[in-house]
Amino acid sequence: MTDPTTSNSVYASMPKVELHRHLEGSLRLDTMLDIAREFGLTIPASLHRLSGLVQVQEQDPLTFQNFLAKFNTLRLFYRSPEIIRRVTREAIEDAARDNVRYMELRFTPVALGRAESYPLREVMDWVCASAAQAAADFGIQINLIVSVNRHESVELAEQVADLAVQHREQGVVGMDLAGNEAEFSTPGNGQARRMCARPSR
Numbered sequence: 555m556t557d558p559t560t561s562n563s564v565y566a567s568m569p570k571v572e573l574h575r576h577l578e579g580s581l582r583l584d585t586m587l588d589i590a591r592e593f594g595l596t597i598p599a600s601l602h603r604l605s606g607l608v609q610v611q612e613q614d615p616l617t618f619q620n621f622l623a624k625f626n627t628l629r630l631f632y633r634s635p636e637i638i639r640r641v642t643r644e645a646i647e648d649a650a651r652d653n654v655r656y657m658e659l660r661f662t663p664v665a666l667g668r669a670e671s672y673p674l675r676e677v678m679d680w681v682c683a684s685a686a687q688a689a690a691d692f693g694i695q696i697n698l699i700v701s702v703n704r705h706e707s708v709e710l711a712e713q714v715a716d717l718a719v720q721h722r723e724q725g726v727v728g729m730d731l732a733g734n735e736a737e738f739s740t741p742g743n744g745q746a747r748r749m750c751a752r753p754s755r
C-alpha cells in the first residue's frame with residue numbers, strides 16, 4: 555500500500571491547474587482571527603472551534619446545505635477594502651504554494667460588499683487589482699470568474715453580469731451561477747446569461 559505521506563508530497567509537488575476555487579471559501583483561519591480581533595467580531599478564539607464553523611468537518615453531515623452554511627460565518631469578515639485585497643492575495647499565494655500554475659478564482663462581489671455596503675464596481679476593482687498583483691508576485695496565472703448566487707434577484711444578477719463584462723480587461727473571463735441549486739433553478743437568471751454571452755456592451 556502506498557504511504558499516504560509520500561503520495562501527498564508527490565501530489566503537492568505536481569504542477570496543477572485549478573478551475574474551481576471560491577475566494578470566499580479560501581480564507582486562512584489565522585487571517586479570520588486577525589480580522590475578528592481588529593473589528594471586534596464575536597467568533598470562537600480557538601482555531602479548532604473556528605474551523606468547525608467555516609470548514610466541513612469529518613463528523614458533519616455530508617450535505618450541500620451543510621457546506622453552504624459555512625458561508626454564513628465566512629461572509630462576516632469583509633470589513634474593509636484592505637481585507638478584500640488581502641484575502642484575494644492570500645488565496646492566490648496559497649494556490650501558488652500548492653504548485654497550482656493556472657487558476658480560475660471565483661468571487662462573489664455581492665457577498666464581499668454586503669457587510670459594509672460597498673459598491674459592487676469598487677469590490678470588483680479591488681479583487682481584480684489584487685489578483686493581478688499577486689499573480690505577478692507569486693508566478694501563477696490567474697483568471698477571474700464572477701459569481702452571483704441563485705437566490706439573488708434577476709436585477710442584481712444583471713448588474714453583476716454587466717460589471718463582469720466591463721472587467722474583461724482586468725482578468726474576468728466568465729460568470730458563475732453559484733449557491734443553492736436544489737431550491738433555486740437557473741431560468742430566472744437567463745437574462746444575465748444572455749448578457750454574458752454578448753461580445754461587448
Ligand SMILES: [Zn+2]
Pocket residue numbers: 574576732
Ligand atoms: Zn462553485
